Amino acid sequence: MLYKVLDKGVYRDFVKALISEYEFIGPKKKDKSEHDFVLIKDISELDTNYMRTTIPPAKKILFPPNEQLVAYELGENINVRSVVESSKKILFGINAWDINGMNFLDEFFTTDFIDENYISKRKKLIVIGMDSEPTETNFSPSIGAEYAKDGFDIYLTELKNRYFVRIATPKGNEILEKYTKVNDAIAEDFKEYNKYMDNYRMKFKMSVDIKSFYDDFESIYDNGDFWKKIAKDCYSCGSCNLVCPTCFCFNVKDDIELNLKNGKKIREWDSCMIPEYGLVAGGHNFRPDKENRLKKRYRCKLKTFIDKFGKYACVGCGRCIEACLAKINIAEDINLVKKEVSI
Amino acid sequence: MNKPKVGVFGFTGCGGCQLEILNLEDQLLDLVNAIEIVHFTELVTEYSDTYEIALVEGSITTKHGVERIKKIGNIAKTIVAIGACAVTGGLNCLKNLYGPEKAKELVYGDKKDWIDSIEVKPIDAYVKVDYYARGCPPNRFEIVDIIRSLIVGRKPEIPNYPVCIECKRNGNTCVFELGITCMGPVSRAGCNSRCPNSVSGCEACRGVIDDPNVNAHKDLLSEYGLTVEDIMEGFNLYNACKGKTIEKRDK
Amino acid sequence: MGFEEKVKKNKNTIYVPDIARITRIEYLSPTEKVFKIVFDDEEIKNKFEFKPGQFVELTVFGLGEAPFSIVSNPTNKDFFKLCIRNVGNISSALHRMVEGTKIGIRGPFGNGYFPCQKMKNHNVLLIAGGLGIAPLMSLIRYILHYREDYKEIMVVYGAVNPGSILFKNEIQYWSNRGDISLCLSVDNPDNKWTGEIGVCTKLIPRVDFPSNDTYITVCGPPIMYRYVIDELEKKKFKPENIYLSLERRMECGVGKCNHCHIGDKLVCVDGPVFNLWEIRNLKEAL
Numbered sequence A: 001m002l003y004k005v006l007d008k009g010v011y012r013d014f015v016k017a018l019i020s021e022y023e024f025i026g027p028k029k030k031d032k033s034e035h036d037f038v039l040i041k042d043i044s045e046l047d048t049n050y051m052r053t054t055i056p057p058a059k060k061i062l063f064p065p066n067e068q069l070v071a072y073e074l075g076e077n078i079n080v081r082s083v084v085e086s087s088k089k090i091l092f093g094i095n096a097w098d099i100n101g102m103n104f105l106d107e108f109f110t111t112d113f114i115d116e117n118y119i120s121k122r123k124k125l126i127v128i129g130m131d132s133e134p135t136e137t138n139f140s141p142s143i144g145a146e147y148a149k150d151g152f153d154i155y156l157t158e159l160k161n162r163y164f165v166r167i168a169t170p171k172g173n174e175i176l177e178k179y180t181k182v183n184d185a186i187a188e189d190f191k192e193y194n195k196y197m198d199n200y201r202m203k204f205k206m207s208v209d210i211k212s213f214y215d216d217f218e219s220i221y222d223n224g225d226f227w228k229k230i231a232k233d234c235y236s237c238g239s240c241n242l243v244c245p246t247c248f249c250f251n252v253k254d255d256i257e258l259n260l261k262n263g264k265k266i267r268e269w270d271s272c273m274i275p276e277y278g279l280v281a282g283g284h285n286f287r288p289d290k291e292n293r294l295k296k297r298y299r300c301k302l303k304t305f306i307d308k309f310g311k312y313a314c315v316g317c318g319r320c321i322e323a324c325l326a327k328i329n330i331a332e333d334i335n336l337v338k339k340e341v342s343i
Numbered sequence B: 001m002n003k004p005k006v007g008v009f010g011f012t013g014c015g016g017c018q019l020e021i022l023n024l025e026d027q028l029l030d031l032v033n034a035i036e037i038v039h040f041t042e043l044v045t046e047y048s049d050t051y052e053i054a055l056v057e058g059s060i061t062t063k064h065g066v067e068r069i070k071k072i073g074n075i076a077k078t079i080v081a082i083g084a085c086a087v088t089g090g091l092n093c094l095k096n097l098y099g100p101e102k103a104k105e106l107v108y109g110d111k112k113d114w115i116d117s118i119e120v121k122p123i124d125a126y127v128k129v130d131y132y133a134r135g136c137p138p139n140r141f142e143i144v145d146i147i148r149s150l151i152v153g154r155k156p157e158i159p160n161y162p163v164c165i166e167c168k169r170n171g172n173t174c175v176f177e178l179g180i181t182c183m184g185p186v187s188r189a190g191c192n193s194r195c196p197n198s199v200s201g202c203e204a205c206r207g208v209i210d211d212p213n214v215n216a217h218k219d220l221l222s223e224y225g226l227t228v229e230d231i232m233e234g235f236n237l238y239n240a241c242k243g244k245t246i247e248k249r250d251k
Numbered sequence C: 001m002g003f004e005e006k007v008k009k010n011k012n013t014i015y016v017p018d019i020a021r022i023t024r025i026e027y028l029s030p031t032e033k034v035f036k037i038v039f040d041d042e043e044i045k046n047k048f049e050f051k052p053g054q055f056v057e058l059t060v061f062g063l064g065e066a067p068f069s070i071v072s073n074p075t076n077k078d079f080f081k082l083c084i085r086n087v088g089n090i091s092s093a094l095h096r097m098v099e100g101t102k103i104g105i106r107g108p109f110g111n112g113y114f115p116c117q118k119m120k121n122h123n124v125l126l127i128a129g130g131l132g133i134a135p136l137m138s139l140i141r142y143i144l145h146y147r148e149d150y151k152e153i154m155v156v157y158g159a160v161n162p163g164s165i166l167f168k169n170e171i172q173y174w175s176n177r178g179d180i181s182l183c184l185s186v187d188n189p190d191n192k193w194t195g196e197i198g199v200c201t202k203l204i205p206r207v208d209f210p211s212n213d214t215y216i217t218v219c220g221p222p223i224m225y226r227y228v229i230d231e232l233e234k235k236k237f238k239p240e241n242i243y244l245s246l247e248r249r250m251e252c253g254v255g256k257c258n259h260c261h262i263g264d265k266l267v268c269v270d271g272p273v274f275n276l277w278e279i280r281n282l283k284e285a286l
C-alpha cells in the first residue's frame, strides 16, 4: 500500500481525464431516493455524494442479472463455444462495504472451479473507492466491512482540502502518475485521516452482536416457533437476495431460437427465498417452508463461509433490510438469536 | 421435426392478445416457419377444424362461447390460454361483482333479455388448459416461448415467483420507496416487471402466485392508507373471478 | 490481489459441455432406461475418468441440463452409462431419443464419492432403495471387478414392486456368482414373488458384519435415509464408515449456483457422497 495525498484543486481534472479515457462507471442520481452506477459520459452526471443504490455496483458489472455463458449451433455437427464478455472499465466511487462484497465474490468465483465469466471481467476492472454515507440500516462496522483493506486499486478519502489516497496496486499508481499529481502523505495527513475515520465510524447507527452467532445459530436452529415468528410476514419475494452484494445464486437456462438451430445458455439471478429453489425434477421440494428458507439464507450469509473462507457472506450494507417490504431485518434477527440463546 | 398445426381463437376480450402475436415482427417469420397456422380470427378468414395446439384469447361470457370452447377442447391436444381474460377471466369478471342479471340491466337496460350473457368465467372453467400466458396484454415473448417449448418438447417455464424478482433484476427503485403502492410481492412474474419499470405499481394482471402472503400485503398496503376495500379492488381488477380463492387463503 | 494467481487459462469455461453421442439405449423398466454414452473427441474420451458415485451434467440442446450419476464400471474407459428415470423435462426428452443422438456432457463432478480404495480388505454393505441402486451400480461393478480385494459383500435392495426392480439380469448374474449376498425386498409383491416383503430397512438387523470392519453405502429416496441410519446406528456401525449419496436440485454442478446446498455443504462439489459424520450436524440433510 502506498499513501499519498491529492489536492482538491486537481481532483476534477483527474476525474475528467478518466471519464474521457475509460469506460467510466460511477454513481448518478436516479430518483429522489436512489443512485445507480451507470456509464458516465460527463462529470456533471457524476454524484459521489450518494447514500442508496438498489443493486450493488460491483455485482451489477461483474455478475450481471442476465449473462450468456455458452453459444451453440445445431446441425450435422454440434458447435459449442463459451461466451465471455469483458472490457476495460473504471468503477469509480464504490464504497468500502461494496468493495468487501466484491472481494467475497472474487474469492467465491475462483474457489473449486474458476468462473471465467466473472473473473475475466474482474481482471479488467479498475476500482477506485470512496466512502459514502451509510443508511440507518447499515451495520458494516460490526462485520468489519466499513473499511476496505484490499480489492481496490485506489481509495480516495475526502479530507478538508485534499484527498487521502491509498494505492493498493501498481495499476492504481500508474493511473495517478499518468493523469494527475499526488504527493507523499506525511504525518499530518495520517493524523487527519485517522480523525476522519473515527468520525466516519460514528455515523453507523446499527450494530449487531455477531461474535457468538456461529454456535448460537445451531442452538436455535430447531426452535420452530422462533423461526415461524421471524418469517411470518415474508413474501418469499427474493428481493433481499437480489440486492445483496454477496448473493450469487443463479439459474442456467437453455434458450434456442425458433429456427431450432442456434441457441445459447444463459444464467440469471435466482433467489433462495422462493419456493422453486429447492424443487427437483419429479416434484420433491427440499425446502418448502418460508421459515426454512429464511433460516437457510441466514446460514449462508453468516455461517457457511466462516468455514470455507473464514469470512461472513454479509458485509452489513443493510440493503436487504431496506428492500424487505415485510420488514424482516437481519440485524435485529442476529441480535434476537443472541438474546434468545442467552436467556 | 413436424410443424404442429396451430389455431388461434378469440372469445370475449379486446383482441389485443392476438395483436400481440402479430406484433412479434422479426420473430413472426420464424414463428410461421416453425408452425402451421390453420385458424387465426384476427388474421385469416379461412377456417379449419384440424389443429393440435389451440391458443385461446378472451373469457367465456355467453352460452354460445361455452359451446365453442368445448368444441376446441375436443379437437386440440394442447390448449394455451393467452391473456388475463382467458386465464383468470380478467377485467370482464368485474361484471360478476354485480351478478349477471344486474349487470345486463345496467348495460342494456330494458333490452337485457335479448342478450346472451352468463357469468364470466376463465376458459379453464370449461376445458383443461395446459399452459397459461398470463398478463394484460400477455408478454409476446412468453407466447413464443410456450410455442417453442411445445415444439422442442419441454414444459414451458412459467414463473411462479413474484414480480419483485424481475423488478430487482432490472435494478428498479421499489415504487413503495417513491410512495406508490404495488402488487408485485404477491403477483406472478413473467412480464419482466413492466409496470414498475416505468415507475408505476404492479396491478397483478398475471394473477397472484401460488402461495401469496396476502395478510402481509394487506398490512403493508394499509400502512399506505389503503383500506381493505381499496385493496380488494386492487386484487379484483384482474382477479375478480379468482377473488374467492384469495379470500379463502386469507383465513 | 488474491484472485489473480488462481486464474488459469482454459480453452473452455466450466459451463461449456463436450459433445457426445448416445450409442445404445437399454430398456430397464417402463420408467427407466440406460444410456451408453461416448464422447466424439478422442482426446476427451481418453481423459474422462470417474470414480463410483460421481455424476455428470447432461445437456439436451434446446431444453437444458440435468445431473445424472454414472452407473457403469469405472474401469471401462471407452464409454460410460447413465440410468435415467423419466421424471422431468430433460429425462423425458432423453427417453424419446434414438441411438446416435448427440448430447452435451460436463463432468465428471463430485469430490465426494464412494471410497472404493479405502473399502479394500473390509466388508461392504450396500443399501439401495428404488432408483438409488443406480449410483451404487458403478461401485458394485468396480468391487466385483476386483473382487478378491474385498471381504464379504452384501447388497440390500428394496423396490416398490417386482416390476420396478432395475438391472434384473445383472442381479441374476450376481446371485449365480455366489460371492456376493443379496437381499431383495418389495413393498407390493405379485403372486410370483418369493422374496422379502416390506421396506428394505427391515433387513438391516439381520446383517452380521462386524461394526469395526465394515463400510456401508446408502442410496435411495430422501425419506429412506432416516430409517436406514437408525437401524445402522443400532448396529453400532461407525458414522465415518457410512456413506450416503444425496440428491438436491442442481444447476451448475461446479459449486457456483448454490442450489444444491445442504447446511454448509454443496452436494455438487463436497458430495454427492458424504459420510454420516460429515453431515451429522446438517439437520437439513436427512
Ligand code: SF4
Binding pocket: A233, A234, A235, A236, A237, A238, A239, A240, A241, A273, A320, A323, A324, A325, A326, A327, A328
Ligand atoms: S425476507 Fe423480505 S425481501 Fe426477503 S423474501 Fe422475505 S419478504 Fe422478500
Ligand code: SF4
Binding pocket: A239, A325, B163, B164, B165, B167, B168, B172, B173, B174, B175, B176, B182, B183, B184, B185, B193, B196, B201, B202
Ligand atoms: S416496485 Fe413492486 S415489484 Fe418492484 S420491488 Fe417494489 S413491490 Fe416488488
Ligand code: FES
Binding pocket: C249, C250, C251, C252, C253, C254, C255, C256, C257, C258, C259, C260, C261, C266, C267, C268, C269
Ligand atoms: S449445482 Fe450449482 S452449486 Fe451445486
